Amino acid sequence: MKNKYLFVIALLxxxxxxxxKDEPEMTKYYVGDEAKSWLVDECKKEYFMLDENGIExxxxxxxxxxxxxxxxTLGVLRERIAQYSYPDIGDGFGVYITAxxxxxxxxxxxxxxxxxxxxxSFDGYGFRSVASESRSExxxxxxxxxxxxxxxxxxxxxxxxxxxxxxxxxxxxPVELYYAKHYGMIQYTISYGIxxxxxxxx
Amino acid sequence: xxxxxxxFRKTAESIVLGIMLVMFLACKKIPPTPxxxxxxxxxxxxxxxxxQNGDVVKMMHESxxxxxxxxxxxxxxxxxxxxxxxxxDYQVDFTHLxxxxxxxxxxxxxxxxxxxxxxxxxxxxxxxxxxxxGSDTYVPFIxxxxxGYTVLDSLEVNGQVYYDVFKLDCKHYEFPPDYSIPxxxxxxxxxxxxxxxxFIGIELSNNEKYWLYEE
Numbered sequence: 001m002k003n004k005y006l007f008v009i010a011l012l013x014x015x016x017x018x019x020x021k022d023e024p025e026m027t028k029y030y031v032g033d034e035a036k037s038w039l040v041d042e043c044k045k046e047y048f049m050l051d052e053n054g055i056e057x058x059x060x061x062x063x064x065x066x067x068x069x070x071x072x073t074l075g076v077l078r079e080r081i082a083q084y085s086y087p088d089i090g091d092g093f094g095v096y097i098t099a100x101x102x103x104x105x106x107x108x109x110x111x112x113x114x115x116x117x118x119x120x121s122f123d124g125y126g127f128r129s130v131a132s133e134s135r136s137e138x139x140x141x142x143x144x145x146x147x148x149x150x151x152x153x154x155x156x157x158x159x160x161x162x163x164x165x166x167x168x169x170x171x172x173x174p175v176e177l178y179y180a181k182h183y184g185m186i187q188y189t190i191s192y193g194i195x196x197x198x199x200x201x202x
Numbered sequence: 203x204x205x206x207x208x209x210f211r212k213t214a215e216s217i218v219l220g221i222m223l224v225m226f227l228a229c230k231k232i233p234p235t236p237x238x239x240x241x242x243x244x245x246x247x248x249x250x251x252x253x254q255n256g257d258v259v260k261m262m263h264e265s266x267x268x269x270x271x272x273x274x275x276x277x278x279x280x281x282x283x284x285x286x287x288x289x290x291d292y293q294v295d296f297t298h299l300x301x302x303x304x305x306x307x308x309x310x311x312x313x314x315x316x317x318x319x320x321x322x323x324x325x326x327x328x329x330x331x332x333x334x335x336g337s338d339t340y341v342p343f344i345x346x347x348x349x350g351y352t353v354l355d356s357l358e359v360n361g362q363v364y365y366d367v368f369k370l371d372c373k374h375y376e377f378p379p380d381y382s383i384p385x386x387x388x389x390x391x392x393x394x395x396x397x398x399x400x401f402i403g404i405e406l407s408n409n410e411k412y413w414l415y416e417e
Contacts, residue, residue, distance in 0.1 A: 055305060
């Protein structure tokens, strides 16, 4: 009888070990503090923007969401932080900060802004923009400004994205965006040609 | 020993029979629930919304004097509600005012027989519900949920005088902190409405005001 139990236990142990797959050791990449400075510091609250006609808009900033993306081919685990913002009128937008590039995980973090169906990405290889399929013909340029002033407040380290080329494209994507480290969107012009300006915090 | 085995066999047979009986009953078709038509929307309800499909309503932003055109679409359709045991078919009249500027939409929903739903304990189709920026309110008198309103004999707006105007308090949508929709602080706090012209004015919580503009 005792032998019978021993046999069953041994069998279970063998079966349990068969289920286990040998997972390769994953190299983990985390978003650095410098890259995190692109997130909005004050989250779970609203900031306010005013358009040229004095119509105010509240933009609610959510807490950053952290996830880990596994790439078994390269054996890497990459941290990605997303932070979404929701205006009280219109579609939400957000930023993604990812540790490394998918094929070169040890290269700098990449930072991306998602706005109105367009994806603007900055990484160790520079700027690239990807518009949604219906907007693929729209071209943008981007530059990094040391400082930019809106409503009497000077913001430092500001990404400036601008639509270029044919004016007939206007009205089909964001026209111009200014996004500052620590603060988020400070000025933007939407497809209606209306510009919103960040109001100073009270 | 034999009787013990017989006992187990009988018990097993009873269990199998019981399971089969339960399965048979479960397979039995449930009779279709009756479809109850709640009737057409009464004329006096429809008369509280003065808009027609294709109308253009102009609203002026008070401080900038920007005129925003709201295009009206008004549709009537049927909807279903499914309280336990009965299906309700009810008529819906939905008026949507869509602006040509990136600001808030406006809407009014009318349905019939509000009270009947209320008695069933179901979520009632909101007859007379007025949808605004981040808040809602009700057309008074056809909905008992309408609270916090006063009737103004007259109100002068952009050089026009409007009579029998309801000044309606609006209920701000406040979502729990972890809800997928955040709560915004700018919302319509007061709505001015009358049966002849519809929206006369809207005051937001940040003190922005929009008034009907008739040339």
